[in-house]
Amino acid sequence: MITEPFKTYPKIKELASGYFTTLRSAAEEGKTIAWGPALIPYELLRAMDIEYVLGEPYGVMCTASGLGAELLPAAEEYGFTTRFCAYSRNFIGSYLKGRGPLGKLPQADFMIGVRADCNDHVAWFEAISKMVDRPYFAVDLPKCYKQPAERHIAYVQSQLERLVEFVEHVTKRKLEEQRLVDAVINAHQLRVLWREILECCKNVPAPLNFKNQTSFMIAAVLLKGSKEAVDTYATLLDEVKDRLQRGVASAPEEKARLLWDNIPMWYYPQTFRLLEEKGLIPIVSLYTLLWGDNPLTYSQYPQPSKDLLSWQVPTTGKETLREIAKEFIRGHIIMNSLPSKLSFYGGLARDYRIDGAIFHSNWGCKNLSLGRLDVARYLGEEFHIPIHVFESCMADPRGFNEEEFLSGLDAFARSFDV
């Protein structure tokens, strides 16, 4: 199969590095900075010219730059247990050591947390707000175990209204509604583009694989709400469609199409090269799909619930906060119940025509690992495909057993007879 490098990738890298350059100089220039998990509605911050450090991407950078061995013990010596999110321990260690991938972690003026499906999210920024003595606001998301309803949207929206008041109070700035409307529309367009890009992977061969997806999603995560990001991902979609037309694959061989579950080990990037050498190509993952606008595609919820949560173009600040609230609920609904997860993974297995699945039982993010064994067994039994489950951590290399990992991959590869 023919394959070739992506022409849009340098532009995506440029966007991401522009974000980091701005962040590096932000503290010196006296700009207002917020810290929070990647879930926070930072379209709001963007609309108020507030820079932000997002905890998870920062944790990825700490790990990928090899600083984890120094940062993780610092957080643990301070008192954070190794059961706590591995990204958070990298982040907190970076603060404590005064060192990190950007040099010193740019000091925040305030923090935002989100009480979603993962308690570590909220504990992380609550704890660090006390350590650095800065104000903190947490948005609480409801658990929709059964069926999303209007009361869930209203609940989140009321908190977003309070969040705006909090940010206005801390920064002494007034939110310009139109800027928020524009940022949220841009963020939605970006999610649609990202979903369309990933859906091209239903094609055989897939024009991009999970490794490409994790490289490409960085700017989509960091620059949500920016027009420049929308334009760049529109160009990427054009390129991916062009590859489809010309039959350009993501790898020289696609002997088996895989579902990859969970976050990869950022300290062990050779994972995907090793798989590629065996012709095993992960092409779909909930982890990358979560940044698209499609979480309800495969949901078992009745149509009225889906309609209630569907996107409506906002024109006022109030409508915009309602759209953010709906987006929060859409994005987390799959995590909240096993039936939702089974329905979602079943849809992926069918539509992406997978031949096997790898489940990373990730100690570092228990949230994404929830229900993994049930989902793995369901896929194996329902679709009669080989399944491989291995244990490790996305951002803490200390417990990674390379020999065991490699022998597990070999055994899995043999089940495809490749």
Ligand code: SF4
């Ligand atoms: S455990 Fe997972 S979901 Fe929770 S804060 Fe860490 S990375 Fe995010």
